[in-house]
Amino acid sequence: RRQRLLCIRDRALSIRVNPTLSVTTTTLPNGVEDVDYGTQTLASTGGNGTTTWALAAGSDPLPTGLTLAANGEITGTPTAAGTSDFTVEVTSGAQTATQALSIAVNGTLSVTTTTLPDGVEDVDYGTQTLTSAGGTSATTWALAAGSDPLPTGLTLAANGEITGTPTAAGTSDFTVEVTSGAQTATQALSIAVDGTLSVTTTTLADGVEDVDYGTQTLTSAGGTSATAWALAAGSGPLPTGLTLAANGEITGTPTVPGTSNITVEVTSGAQTATQALSISVIGTL
Numbered sequence: 539r540r541q542r543l544l545c546i547r548d549r550a551l552s553i554r555v556n557p558t559l560s561v562t563t564t565t566l567p568n569g570v571e572d573v574d575y576g577t578q579t580l581a582s583t584g585g586n587g588t589t590t591w592a593l594a595a596g597s598d599p600l601p602t603g604l605t606l607a608a609n610g611e612i613t614g615t616p617t618a619a620g621t622s623d624f625t626v627e628v629t630s631g632a633q634t635a636t637q638a639l640s641i642a643v644n645g646t647l648s649v650t651t652t653t654l655p656d657g658v659e660d661v662d663y664g665t666q667t668l669t670s671a672g673g674t675s676a677t678t679w680a681l682a683a684g685s686d687p688l689p690t691g692l693t694l695a696a697n698g699e700i701t702g703t704p705t706a707a708g709t710s711d712f713t714v715e716v717t718s719g720a721q722t723a724t725q726a727l728s729i730a731v732d733g734t735l736s737v738t739t740t741t742l743a744d745g746v747e748d749v750d751y752g753t754q755t756l757t758s759a760g761g762t763s764a765t766a767w768a769l770a771a772g773s774g775p776l777p778t779g780l781t782l783a784a785n786g787e788i789t790g791t792p793t794v795p796g797t798s799n800i801t802v803e804v805t806s807g808a809q810t811a812t813q814a815l816s817i818s819v820i821g822t823l
Contacts, residue, residue, distance in 0.1 A: 557584035559630050561637035568674070569601060569616040569643040570721060580610035585630025594627040594636045601643045612641075619645035619672070645672030647718050649725035656762070657689060657704040657731040658809055668698035673718025682715040682724045689731045700729075707733035707760070733760035735806050737813035745777060745792040745819040756786035761806025770803035770812045777819045788817075795821035 591610040601622040604614040621642040679698040689710040692702040767786040780790040
């Protein structure tokens with residue numbers, strides 16, 4: 539009988555244990571509406587070294603205009619402002635891992651202030667606040683590089699407030715710039731500073747009873763080019779037969795001799811000014 543011999547040989551074996559797969563990207567930068575988002579690459583650790591990326595089952599979509607490639611790159615141009623919350627999934631060998639992420643798409647930044655009110659020389663301008671749309675909630679304002687200055691006495695703060703007291707009449711043209719995140723926007727603006735309004739007529743011609751007075755035109759300085767005249771509240775009346783028109787003309791035929799003391803008032807924009815005057819009417823010989 540033959541004996542059967544068993545031959546046992548040793549062989550070295552190995553088992554590779556891959557690290558646990560996880561997504562290491564936890565935040566993504568904001569985008570800007572209608573501006574190329576560039577390339578943001580998702581990252582992970584663990585797995586077998588080969589990864590495939592996708593949106594997880596049931597996830598909400600990326601912002602409109604953006605796509606996620608299998609290599610983890612998010613690219614495109616977002617076309618609508620808003621925040622998108624979604625979940626990405628990475629696969630490596632037999633492992634998968636997910637991560638909730640979001641991308642905020644800011645609207646295109648613009649300055650919505652297009653006009654500013656006039657100021658008055660040596661009168662507090664109050665507070666005028668510049669406004670913008672788009673960008674993030676955080677904005678910083680300044681005069682744009684190369685801009686002419688604001689009217690002397692006015693300043694622009696970083697929060698967009700224009701304040702101060704203008705000290706010289708004239709019109710200043712300047713350009714403001716707002717910054718929000720990575721965006722900037724500019725707007726050309728102007729402020730007209732009106733001179734202090736005053737009545738420059740200090741005397742009026744005498745009249746003669748029953749004789750046409752002709753036309754005496756009241757004059758003023760400062761304010762805007764548009765003025766309106768009237769007798770001030772509480773003023774005595776003009777001589778009987780005379781009238782004061784809104785354009786400052788005193789006309790008519792006085793019918794009673796004597797002296798009338800009056801106070802005239804001129805209005806120009808937000809300013810008013812008054813002046814005490816008198817008209818003597820001489821009786822007919």
